[in-house]
Amino acid sequence: MSEFTRRAALRGAAGLLAAPALAGAARAQSGFDWKRFKGERVEVSLVANPRSTLLFQYHKEFEELTGIKVGAEQIPEQQHRQKFAIEFSSGKPSFDVINISLHVNKLQVGRAKWCTDLRPLIADASITAPDLDMADFSPASIAYATQADGRLDTLPLDVDHFILYWNKEMLAAKNVAVPQTFDELYTAAKALTDPAKQQYGFVGRGLRNANMTLWSSFLLGTPQRDMIDGNRKLITDTPDAIAATQQYARIMRDCAPPGVNAFNWNECQTTFMQGRAAFWIDGVGYAAPLEDPKRSRVAGKLGYAVVPAGSAHRHSAFFCTGLGISEASTRKGPAWLYIQWVLNKQNQARMLATGAGAPTRLSPFSGEAASSGGTFPREYFTTLVESIRIARPGLPEILPVTEFRDTIGTALVNCLGGADAAGELKKATDAFRPVLEQSERAT
Structure with missing residues (x-):
């Protein structure tokens, strides 16, 4: 068992904390080491859509930040759901990070406990960067990603x-x-x-x-x-x-x-x-x-x-997708860094500014793209904000x-x-x- 895996297990009790407390723990740290898994590799399975296409454009940014190599695939939605279910059931999935359609597969993934509970990782200041900032995610999206037993086995990517x-x-x-x-x-x-x-x-x-x-x-x-x-x-x-x-x-x-x-x-x-x-x-x-x-x-x-x-x-x-870590993965550390990078404020703002989808973070809606119109007319952003309200x-x-x-x-x-x-x-x-x-x- 790796140092990372042992530490995460020992902090299992801390995973029972509510989201605001998790946010405070994440913000309290400093001097975060993004290079701690330098030289490792993470395998990512994503649904083919504008959000994934956007991420593919910036994977080199993650690799330079962390020294971790990304192996990623984009698969059409229906085929993706079939593929990951088969692989999870085999006990040997080929991916470390999985993109889940929560409106379709949330309960399936949750009941089988195919994905790791992320709460202990969020509470661990040595593995979670300060800018994860859980308080910036909309409460509705976090609630949507939370299983009935309280496990948070994905973080919401887009709504x-x-x-x-x-x-x-x-x-x-x-x-x-x-x-x-x-x-x-x-x-x-x-x-x-x-x-x-x-x-x-x-x-x-x-x-x-x-x-x-x-x-x-x-x-x-x-x-x-x-x-x-x-x-x-x-x-x-x-x-x-x-x-x-x-x-x-x-x-x-x-x-x-x-x-x-x-x-x-x-x-x-x-x-x-x-x-x-x-x-x-x-x-x-x-x-x-x-x-x-x-x-x-x-x-x-x-x-x-x-x-x-x-x-x-x-x-x-509305329909929501999330990112989770395969419970069978032996590379949970690199996988967790990848998820944090995907969901950082810059990438969520990019999603909004390029029209690739609606971010689950709140901060992009007060950013420059939304206030100035950016690539899209102001009507696009106002419609999105009004839709979020209803x-x-x-x-x-x-x-x-x-x-x-x-x-x-x-x-x-x-x-x-x-x-x-x-x-x-x-x-x-x-x-x-x-x-x-x-x-x-x-x-």
């Missing part, structure tokens, strides 16, 4: 808030105002739809499983808001859920391109950046490619707004979340094809309810 992208040129051509409600969104999108010109008022995720993240935006606007109730019971076949489904299906059928029931974010992004859709509701992290004049026809013509209001509420659905999780925190998304997502696809929303949701809810109940009993 993906859903926003409304809109094409300024298309709206101006017909003097259409930015919609404030979902009813207004449908009316505006319908007015801007002209299939003969391959011009559509709206584009959004219709593919099974992926469609749940868009559908949740409509459900969050209803009086119900949630997919499970306070007693952990499934409530996806209620009048509010039916109304949300009808609203979702109507705009997708009447105002979106043909074949939208097979669209994930990539197809939506391509359609929107080609100038063929007026509105798109999706994650804030897609701003960078949309504003790139080399790739996008809507660069400089892009508007940003908070997701429209429903009949009772206005919420921005953020609410876009998926329930349950273990079989992938099966849940598949089951309810199939009902949504059928509704896009014209099936009755009430019948489809009842069938899907009846099918998934025992799956959820069984998983809850196993908790």
Whole structure:
């Protein structure tokens, strides 16, 4: 056992400290040695997205700071989830640091204890740099990353808030105002739809499983808001859920391109950046490619707004990812330094300034990029700040979340094809309810 591993184990009791106390312990140190693991290597497995692309650009910075060599991979989201689950189950994962989609895999990773509890490391002044500054992370993101038993087995990397992208040129051509409600969104999108010109008022995720993240935006606007109730019971076949489904299906059928029931974010992004859709509701992290004049026809013509209001509420659905250390790793020291570097204030500010996503730290929002507009218009930053204020999780925190998304997502696809929303949701809810109940009993 290494000196680092023994010391971390001895400080296990200190890991029970709350976040503010951890922050104080981290700030109290001085003279931190970033070179203590010089000559070692850390293997990192990341999801392929703008955040990872940004980190790859600066890995040399980490290597120069620490003397640690980084071996990193970017894998598409679905394949990444399958890969790390297989590797963790084998007991010999190839990575030291893993990127986790908390809205999908948090409970899976937590129950299996695949990742190291980071609290003892945070409390250890010899291994944690002063500028980790736990108090700078939003309380909501830390709560989202914390397991039910109090273990903090990831630190939150980014929060993906859903926003409304809109094409300024298309709206101006017909003097259409930015919609404030979902009813207004449908009316505006319908007015801007002209299939003969391959011009559509709206584009959004219709593919099974992926469609749940868009559908949740409509459900969050209803009086119900949630997919499970306070007693952990499934409530996806209620009048509010039916109304949300009808609203979702109507705009997708009447105002979106043909074949939208097979669209994930990539197809939506391509359609929107080609100038063929007026509105798109999706994650804030897609701003960078949309504003790139080399790739996008809507660069400089892009508007940003908070997701429209429903009949009772206005919420921005959010989804969160985190970084954890494999419990099986023999290089936890280098891995912990890597996570601290990724989550430092400079990298989080870079994420915000480049449009790669929404940081989980608070300080970037008071920085130069947000106050001056930086690379992006001020509207982008104000929309993000407003979305943070009304953020609410876009998926329930349950273990079989992938099966849940598949089951309810199939009902949504059928509704896009014209099936009755009430019948489809009842069938899907009846099918998934025992799956959820069984998983809850196993908790």
